[in-house]
Amino acid sequence: MDNDRSASTAPVGNRREFIRGCLAAGGAALAAATTSRPAAARETYQRPPEALGLLYDATLCIGCKACVAACKRANDNPPEFSTVDKLWDTPLDTSGYTFNIIKMYRHGTMQTKDAEENGYAFMKTSCMHCADPSCVSACPVTAMTKDPTTGIVAYDADACVGCRYCVVACPFGIPKYQYDSPTGKIGKCELCRHRYQNGHYSACAEVCPTGATLYGRTSDLLAEAKRRLALKPGSLTIYPRGNLNGGPDQSYEGYVGNYKQHVYGETEYGGTQVLKLSAVDFEKVGMPYLSPKSSASTSETIQHTLYGGLLMPFAVLGAMTYVAKRNVSRAGEAPPEAPGGEGR
The missing domain is CATH 3.30.70.20 (Alpha-Beta Plaits)
Structure with missing residues (x-):
């Protein structure tokens, strides 16, 4: 039973670790982007004088x-x-x-x-x-x-x-x-x-x-x-x-x-x-x-903040790679034996 419980809860744990890793990497990337290259919110564009x-x-x-x-x-x-x-x-x-x-x-x-x-x-x-x-x-x-x-x-x-x-x-x-x-x-x-x-x-x-x-x-x-x-x-x-x-x-x-x-x-x-x-x-x-205020000025500011220098995509990709490798390593390990011998 313990072996079954371990098998059924492992994917949940992996998902949680994956989400935590992505959030941590995303937060680090966002902090790095906003501190190293802050993206100032641009003003809404105005009509040309001869519009x-x-x-x-x-x-x-x-x-x-x-x-x-x-x-x-x-x-x-x-x-x-x-x-x-x-x-x-x-x-x-x-x-x-x-x-x-x-x-x-x-x-x-x-x-x-x-x-x-x-x-x-x-x-x-x-x-x-x-x-x-x-x-x-x-x-x-x-x-x-x-x-x-x-x-x-x-x-x-x-x-x-x-x-x-x-x-x-x-x-x-x-x-x-x-x-x-x-x-x-x-x-x-x-x-x-x-x-x-x-x-x-x-x-x-x-x-x-x-x-x-x-x-x-x-x-x-x-x-x-x-x-x-x-x-x-x-x-x-x-x-x-x-x-x-x-x-x-x-x-x-x-x-x-x-x-x-x-x-x-x-x-x-x-x-x-x-x-x-x-x-x-x-x-x-x-x-x-x-x-x-146009939504274009707001959306462009958010995009430039998150994706400035491609920090966010690389950070998320790195987190995904790390979690994937760890899961592959765990998959190669022998499952623990059930208490009392060979199990059912």
């Missing part, structure tokens, strides 16, 4: 989805069907082939636009082009990059290995994997950067009939957003359309909405280059409340 982006004003949106169709054409994306008849493009969310979509908030009788009670409202969903994007930080092969001048978060399909770390890292759930692609591509908005050389800009802003989506430098878009927030609800003002920083004047006179006094994207997640205004609570229209 380009969009201002989406939900109170001006009429839900026509012209922006969705224009985005599809500009990026040569196929339609996606959510109805049985498959008569037209009806995506329910962004995907590897739908980079921009208009969603709808509904409540009660839906009698009044932009009202939280018995009302409805629209919200545009697309890449936010974060100042400190987690997708760029998480990508191990620099398939995701942020332009130092325009700030556009771009994707290089040739560099991508299909790991989908960017999909997991994004707090807005924007990068989407094309699961039907044999090459494993990611799909996301890139602000139509491929159209700039021809004098065009983001297709969604080009076609928007009400100026609900406005293109331009993020600094100027932020100033325009704050101008609107300072106006009295119901008063008349001039709304620009298209490109805020160039092109023909397409402005028109319209009534000011009853805005929530906040520009979404000004500070969220360290700031984004796509800004939003709404008369309905942002969380209710699908925009998460995020701290002003």
Whole structure:
């Protein structure tokens, strides 16, 4: 019986010793890393001075989805069907082939636009082009990059290995994997950067009939957003359309909405280059409340601390090797005899 008990408890003891060894080695490595080469927590990156982006004003949106169709054409994306008849493009969310979509908030009788009670409202969903994007930080092969001048978060399909770390890292759930692609591509908005050389800009802003989506430098878009927030609800003002920083004047006179006094994207997640205004609570229209600090700055600090000089991997590997060798040595020893002779 004692021999059986010894045999059954040996693996438990080995596991405990293994865990203790790993923890001890990890603690030693962490102490060595933090004392020999302390990793200072980096600050959240800021938007480039000439960053380009969009201002989406939900109170001006009429839900026509012209922006969705224009985005599809500009990026040569196929339609996606959510109805049985498959008569037209009806995506329910962004995907590897739908980079921009208009969603709808509904409540009660839906009698009044932009009202939280018995009302409805629209919200545009697309890449936010974060100042400190987690997708760029998480990508191990620099398939995701942020332009130092325009700030556009771009994707290089040739560099991508299909790991989908960017999909997991994004707090807005924007990068989407094309699961039907044999090459494993990611799909996301890139602000139509491929159209700039021809004098065009983001297709969604080009076609928007009400100026609900406005293109331009993020600094100027932020100033325009704050101008609107300072106006009295119901008063008349001039709304620009298209490109805020160039092109023909397409402005028109319209009534000011009853805005929530906040520009979404000004500070969220360290700031984004796509800004939003709404008369309905942002969380209710699908925009998460995020701290002003990006998770990329925190995760990179932890990684650099633990893996600086490869101390942590080598320490853990050493602990595993030590425990494995000791277990092999013990396995070669003759088992103790049972009390009273040869046992059962």
